[in-house]
Amino acid sequence: MFHRHENHSFPQCVALRVVRLSMTRKGVCGDFRIHIGRQPKNCTTRHCFDFCLNLSLLRLVFASMKRFLLLFAVVLMSFNTQALRAQRTIRHISFEKKDVFDTTQNDWFFAAGLFNTLHTTTRDYVIEDELLFQEGDELDDDVLDETERNLRRTGLFTAVRITTTDVGEDQVDVVVHTQDKWSTMGAVLFGTGGGATQYGGSLSEENLAGTGILLGGQALHRSENNIGWQGYVNVTARRLARTNETLQLQIQSNRLRTDQLLSLDLPYRTLHSPLAFDVSVQNSYGDDFYYNDGAAPKLLPFHVRKGSAWISGATTEGDRYYWSALLSIEDVHRLSSEFRQAYDNSGKILFSLGSLRQSFAAMPLVDSYDQRDLTTGAWGQATFGYIFPMNGDGERLVYVGARAEESGRFRNNTLYLYGMAEAASAFSYSSGRYTSVESVGLGHYFLTPGIVLTARMHQQTVWNWNAFHQLILDNDMGLRGYPLNQLSGDNRLLSNIELRFFPHWDLWIFHLGAAAFFDGGFVWNQGTDLSLVHMHNAVGLGLRFYNSKVSGPAGILRIDFAYNLDDKKWAGIIFSSDQLFSAFGSHTFRPPSLSGTTIDVQ
Numbered sequence: 001m002f003h004r005h006e007n008h009s010f011p012q013c014v015a016l017r018v019v020r021l022s023m024t025r026k027g028v029c030g031d032f033r034i035h036i037g038r039q040p041k042n043c044t045t046r047h048c049f050d051f052c053l054n055l056s057l058l059r060l061v062f063a064s065m066k067r068f069l070l071l072f073a074v075v076l077m078s079f080n081t082q083a084l085r086a087q088r089t090i091r092h093i094s095f096e097k098k099d100v101f102d103t104t105q106n107d108w109f110f111a112a113g114l115f116n117t118l119h120t121t122t123r124d125y126v127i128e129d130e131l132l133f134q135e136g137d138e139l140d141d142d143v144l145d146e147t148e149r150n151l152r153r154t155g156l157f158t159a160v161r162i163t164t165t166d167v168g169e170d171q172v173d174v175v176v177h178t179q180d181k182w183s184t185m186g187a188v189l190f191g192t193g194g195g196a197t198q199y200g201g202s203l204s205e206e207n208l209a210g211t212g213i214l215l216g217g218q219a220l221h222r223s224e225n226n227i228g229w230q231g232y233v234n235v236t237a238r239r240l241a242r243t244n245e246t247l248q249l250q251i252q253s254n255r256l257r258t259d260q261l262l263s264l265d266l267p268y269r270t271l272h273s274p275l276a277f278d279v280s281v282q283n284s285y286g287d288d289f290y291y292n293d294g295a296a297p298k299l300l301p302f303h304v305r306k307g308s309a310w311i312s313g314a315t316t317e318g319d320r321y322y323w324s325a326l327l328s329i330e331d332v333h334r335l336s337s338e339f340r341q342a343y344d345n346s347g348k349i350l351f352s353l354g355s356l357r358q359s360f361a362a363m364p365l366v367d368s369y370d371q372r373d374l375t376t377g378a379w380g381q382a383t384f385g386y387i388f389p390m391n392g393d394g395e396r397l398v399y400v401g402a403r404a405e406e407s408g409r410f411r412n413n414t415l416y417l418y419g420m421a422e423a424a425s426a427f428s429y430s431s432g433r434y435t436s437v438e439s440v441g442l443g444h445y446f447l448t449p450g451i452v453l454t455a456r457m458h459q460q461t462v463w464n465w466n467a468f469h470q471l472i473l474d475n476d477m478g479l480r481g482y483p484l485n486q487l488s489g490d491n492r493l494l495s496n497i498e499l500r501f502f503p504h505w506d507l508w509i510f511h512l513g514a515a516a517f518f519d520g521g522f523v524w525n526q527g528t529d530l531s532l533v534h535m536h537n538a539v540g541l542g543l544r545f546y547n548s549k550v551s552g553p554a555g556i557l558r559i560d561f562a563y564n565l566d567d568k569k570w571a572g573i574i575f576s577s578d579q580l581f582s583a584f585g586s587h588t589f590r591p592p593s594l595s596g597t598t599i600d601v602q
Helices: 055-086 112-118 124-128 141-153
Strands: 013-023 027-037 045-054 089-098 157-167 171-180 184-193 196-205 213-222 228-237 246-254 257-266 275-290 298-314 320-334 346-363 372-389 397-410 415-428 431-448 451-463 471-473 487-489 491-507 510-524 536-547 556-564 569-577
Touching: 089 124, 089 157, 141 157, 141 171, 141 372, 184 213, 346 397, 372 415, 397 431, 471 491, 471 510, 487 510, 510 556
Parallel strands: 089 171
Antiparallel strands: 013 027, 027 045, 157 171, 184 196, 184 569, 196 213, 213 228, 228 246, 246 257, 257 275, 275 298, 298 320, 320 346, 346 372, 372 397, 397 415, 415 431, 431 451, 451 491, 471 487, 491 510, 510 536, 536 556, 556 569
8 A cells, every 4th residue: 555645756647548459360459558647637658558368378378277276186185195194093903922932933842832831921901001002093103113112111022013904094903913021030040250159049920920020039149258148039010000100129138238128109101101200218237348458348337227209290292301309318327437428317309300302213233132222312400409417417418410411323323322421519508518420431333234343431430528438340340350349449430342243143042142342440539649540451252142032131141251451361251141231321211319329338
């Protein structure tokens, strides 16, 4: 719209007059005149235009428009069809469950049927409780993938797969395929390394009567520090009475120490769970060990009673954001104040904010032949807290901590890297107390599909730590071939490199593997000049036996031959279960906690 002004120079009239119009064989022809001026009576500028509209040209234009509209309609219908297919609904869900041994697989043998009879196949409701979809839901591939991961995470199966079959244009049938693992784990236990020997037996049922309940026990004789016989009992109901809550009871006891733990928790079971909590009580008493420059260990009597509870909430879409709050109280008695540990007899109120980004991929031939779920992404957390004294013997402090993790895959997914850094400190007015820094690096690189180079680095450092703090560096902690409990200090740095071979050689139900390794590390006390710290190293070779019917650490037998580079000699044969370290990390929610409180005592 133009607004009229008296002194505007734009023309104030436009007149159109048709001078001539005629129909010819070519089409419609004619001319017209346009008059432009301030007043109709004195228009001063005239322009005359001739025009001719060709009917053939009009027919061509209309035909092109018709073809364009037809093509547009086809494309639009295609998009609508894809949208409808994306909104297909689940008509029916069924289960295809296989026994531990299956006649269609190569490991079937004469007694396989007997073993299948002795094993109770996982009940349907155990699988149903893990499903994130139901009949009538719209089909969502991401939900199917997450359900697969959840089923594998139960530890009840050696194989999990979900398939769909189209039924008409807008419905599908879903089939959940599972194969049970052998869940009754009776074993003769034997292990050596670092100058100590362990032997005994264990019996556990990880899928009691097909219900998913774990019931296990162990009797182990430990020559380390003349500990002697040790008993262990574990009862875990992953879904208590088919709810989302987990109930766990653990008791471990030997002649020197007893630990008892009871917990009830609601974990973040899915990527869309809005709430989690945990309530636990712990009772520990007996003797800890104090190691000092290779001398005979000193016994440190103690009794710790502790109760804690935390609750957390999270967003449910996309990258997740968390808030968490924790309350912990305890009653601690120790031999003397010399061996008081950080935050003893102190109540803790902690609050944290965190964020989590995750993506998933199935990854075999890294830690074992099994397909394992690799998580990449990031986790960040900031924690703030108030520490208050209890029993007249604690401390009043303010606590601040932060943790950051990130991982990714590179070079066409052949290279994986993971990094974690955590730093925290408490403060008494302006004075720093119990300051700690911890970092972890993990990685693997596929040289070929069956050969993978893996590495780990773990660093733990404290200062302003005016309390008992002890970290051990030995065979059990990752420096293979070194005597147990001979190297200790406030701080520790450990690195491991392994070249793992997966040649796809099978011996009945076992897959064979091998490894070559290098271990290095050192420990030191607060205030020590690092230039005076000695690096300890070991190299060696190892064999691996992977049980295809058992998942997790119990399914791996590790035999290592380590050469101690300090003593210049082979340090014996090391028997153990599981890999020494996993070649990939995991990004998951972590409740609030105090950093730097890890202590190796037995």
